[in-house]
Amino acid sequence: MNNCIIEMKGIKKYFYGVKALDGVDFKVRTGEVHALIGENGAGKSTLVKILTGVYQPTAGTIILNDKPVQFPSPQVSQKAGISAIHQEATMFPDLSVMENIFMGHHIRNKSNGLLSWREMKDKTQILLDKLELDIRPDTKVKNLSVAQRHMVEIAKALSLNAKVVIMDEPTSALTLREVEYLYKIIRKLKxxxxxxxxxxHKFEEVFEIADYFTVLRDGKYIGEGTIADITVDKIVQMVIGRSLAQMYPKLEAEQGNIILKVENLSKIGVFKNISFDLHKGEILGFFGLVGAGRSEVMQTIFGIDTKTSGEVFIDGEKVYIANPSDAMNFGLAYLPEDRQIQGAILAMNIRENITLPIIDRTSRHIFLDRNREFEITDEYGKYIEIKASGWEQLVEDLSGGNQQKVVLAKWIATKPRILIMDEPTKGIDIATKATVHNFISELAKKGIAIILISSELPEILGMSNNVIVMHEGVITAKFTREGANSKKIIRAAIGSISK
Amino acid sequence: MKDLFRKREFNLFIFILFIIFGVSWRTPSFLYINNFVDILNDTAILSMVAIGQLMIIVTGGIDLSVGSSLALSGMSVALLNQYHPGIPIFMIILISIAIGLLLGSINGLLVSRAKIPPIITTLGTMSIYRGLVFVLCGGTWVSAHEMTEAFRVFPRRSFLGISSLIYLSILIVILFLIFLNLTRTGREIYGVGGNKIASQYVGINLKKIQYIVFTLCGGITGLAGFLWVARYAAAQSETAIGFELQTIAACVIGGVSITGGSGTIIGVVLGAFFMGIVYNALTMINVSPFWQMAIQGFIIIFAIIINTVMDKRNQQLMLRKRSFNE
Structure with missing residues (x-):
């Protein structure tokens, strides 16, 4: 272990008493691809943020080239040679490739102190050539594909002389060919x-590209080893640490009649010929990669976007849904993916948030009725176990998990017959996650038909009665609970069903 | 009670008391009740129009045209009064409001239907409405002797020692307190400002809300137009130039978030009153008129800084409380 470039020892990080990391050890050697594995919420991102100086550890030491160091800010970490390529690339879309690469460390002309664009352009060209990237230094970043943006981020890391490059889910939005290209670059860097x-958290990728692995679960260090000496099954066991049944308490719900039928729904350039049936009490999982068009289909059904063609039937009758109000009148509810942007109104209190979609039920003529609002909030707030100092507390003062619960309560209070949930557990802690899963099962048992969009395979497998897989705007496969397994679903999601 | 101390309105109220105390220490006549009635009279119009501005800012917009709309509706009714002195005063008031509603609804249509950002829309209509004032009056004034007696004295008519101007502004305050806090549309206005996308998801009609706030602001501004020209007994092409900035300042001082979503009527009324007091106090303590404007600006910025600092402190208290709860 003499060529250890970075070593993290006994790292702990508490947020207001919640243990995000609890004594994690992590070593990285030069010239290796080290996979950091764990579920969402396992603490991977927190660990990376400590390494890049975004967070300060509550306890523990970081050793860089055998010397203990501290990263009080991202700049210090960057200077020490650590660069992160972000999931959703943090770039300036209206600036050029060159400006993005040199943002924060512009090259100045030594004699007059002005920016030396020529030198930066030359250096950018060298970096682009090295990455075999066929774009010009002055192309605007907004005109690049996702894969090209990743490469620009890598070029930026190289321009900073990075010795450690962190890639957080780099393949999540890439096509297969782009993934191959990324692997090639990774090997070159190595x-x-x-x-x-x-x-x-895709094991196929880890086995393809990584040399070494470290597994985290619930903020704890679970184990490490060389990829060559381990099997997929063993890693899965380390990552999950318990059986799927415990994580996903699927209650047996009786499936009733078809309540929602979608036929050949299309929106030009976004999705095409989407058809499916949804029964009472059914949980229908929608799986796919980012950009597969799942959310867009649901937003169209809910009347937020307009369709190009196709039909929607509710209870066997053809319906026209022009806006969300119509959709809600037909008993639909849509729990959006981004609770900060599409879900909660942060400047309002819990009561006002929960009663906003049912404002015509809670008010008398044009006037609001606070007592009724309070009753309804109390009923659903307690049911969903929102933790707050009172129903008049502002939503912006709540934790992320509780904000999500407010949004959930808001939509449950509309008493929907069809509930569409878009990534309902994205980015929330494991405890809240289990509550939400329990809750989804309970709702299904009550006869509510549920569409569950999720990018987490275990969640889809654990919760759904039936699974639909989408790829680039079309449905590539449909599975029953019994017929589904992770391999088949992944294949359909990356569009290689025919192989 | 604890909540009261956390409110921005309360901070502002304390700040106003400080100024009153400080000024009256130097100039005891500042404390005379008559002086306060004067200040109220001076800030009545500002409070009313600032309430209209508040509703627009809460939705995330802004209205730069209020000064011009005020002048246009004021000039229109002044000319009407000059050439048709027989028209009863309540008709004049209704016509003034109607003109304001029309001007506001044009803004509303441009913003909600043509989807032109509010700042651009009202920058344009600010010039258009002001230009129409010039066209209407041909560059001349309507002065006191050309107005009827009833027209001129209306804002000054008093009952129990309080002028109709103040009664009207109180009426506007109460009406819009009810509208913003107790009606569905009021709640939806705050919803749209707090989060446009989330509001759309729960079925709120964004276009309708935008149209409503601009039109209502126009209506208030129309009423203010009549009151303004009657009170100053003059309608001229420069009437209320720069007034839109005062209404925005009153909102910001009153704690209205310029990015939308939050702000209260009480805060805005206090904000307008604060501006009136500062103006009055500077005159009372004989600050040179050359300095007054600059000092006003300083005090406004100072008030806002205090407000923000207090806000931050409260937020930190809140965070600490939260971490304790969890």
């Missing part, structure tokens, strides 16, 4: 002695 921290 051969130059860079250390690469590769974060992914």
């Amino acid at each position: 051969s130059e002695g860079k250390a690469i921290i590769f974060i992914s």
Whole structure:
């Protein structure tokens, strides 16, 4: 272990008493691709944020080249040679490739102190050539594909002389060919002695590209080893640590009649010929990669977007849904993916948030009725176990998990017959996650038909009665609970069903 | 009670008391009741129009045209009064409001239907409405002797020692307190400002809300137009130039979030009153008129800084409380 470039020892990080990391050890050697594995909420991102100086550890030490160091800010970490390529690339879309690469460390002309664009352009060209990237330094970033943006981020890391490059789910939005290209670049960097921290929860990728792995679960260090000496089954066991049945308490719900029928729904350039049936009490899982068009289909059904063609039937009758109000009148509810942007109104209190969609039920003519609002909030707030100092507390003062619960309560209070949930457990802690899963099962048991969009395979497998897989705007496969397994679903999601 | 101390309105109230105390220490006549009635009279119009501005800012918009709309509706009714002195005063008031509603609804249509950002829309209509004032009056004034007696004295008519101007502004305050806090549309206005996308998801009609706030602001501004020209007994092409900035300042001082979503009527009324007091106090303590404007600006910025600092402190208290709860 003499060529350890970075070593983290006994890292702990508490947020207001919640243990995000609890004594994690993590070592990375030069010239290796090190996979950091764990479920969402396992603590991978927190660990990376400590390494990049975004967070300060509550306890523990970081050793860089055998010397203990501290990263009080991202700049210090960057200077020490650590660069992160972000999931949703943090770029400036209206600036050029060159400006993005040199943002924060512009090259100045030594004699007059002005920016030296020529030198930066030349250096950018060298970096682009090295990454075999066929774009010009002055192309605007907004005109690049997702894969090209990733490469620009990598170029930026190289321009900073990074010795450790962190890639957080770099393949989540890439096509297969782009993934191959990324692998090629990763191998090239490795051969130059860079250390690469590769974060992914896709095991196929880990086995393809990584040399070494470390597993985290619930903020704890579980184990590490070389990829060559381990099997997929063993890693899965380390990652999950318990059986799927415990994580996903699927109650047996009786499935009733078809309540929602979608036929050949299309929106030009977004999705095409989407058809499916949804029964009472059914949980229908929708799986796919980012950009597969799942959310867009649901937003169209809910009347937020307009369709190009196709039909929607509710209780066997053809319906026209022009806006969300119509959709709600037909008994639909849509729990959006981004609770901060699409879900909660942060400047309002819990009561006002929960009663907003049912404002015509809670008010008398044009006047609001606070007592009724309070009753309804109390009923659903307690049911969903929102933790707050009172129903008049502002939503912006709540924790992320509780904000999500407010949004959930808001939609349950509309008493929907069809509930569409878009990534309902994205980015929330494991405890809240289990509550939400329990809750989804209970709702289904009550006869509510549920569409569950999720990018987490275990969640889809654990919760759904039936699974629909989408790829680039079309449905590529449909499975029953019995017929589904992770391999088949992944294949359909990356569009290689025919192979 | 604890909540009261956390409110921005309360901070502002304390700040106003400080100024009153400080000024009256130097100039005891500042404390005379007559002086306060004067200040109320001076800020009545500002409070009313600032309430209209508040509703627009809460939805995330802004109205730069209120000064011009005020002048246009004021000039229109002044000319009407000059050439048709027989029209009864309540008709004049209704016509003034109607003109304001029309001007506001044009803004509303441009913003909600043509989807032109509010700042651009009202920057345009600010010039258009002001230009129409010039066209209407041909560059001349309507002065006191050309107005009827009833027209001129209306804002000054008093009952129990309080002018109709103040009664009207109190009426506007109460009406809009009810509208914003107790009706569905009021709640939806705050919803749209707090989060446009989330509001759309729960079925709120964004276009309708935008149209409503601009039109209502126009209506208030129309009423203010009549009151303004009657009170100053003059309608001229420069009437209320720069007034839109005062209404925005009153909102910001009153704690209205410029990005939308939050702000209260009480805060805005206090904000307008604060501006009136500062103006009055500077005159009372004989600050040179050359300095007055600059000092006003300083005090406004100072008030806002205090407000923000207090806000931050409260937020930190809140965070600490939260971490304790969890």
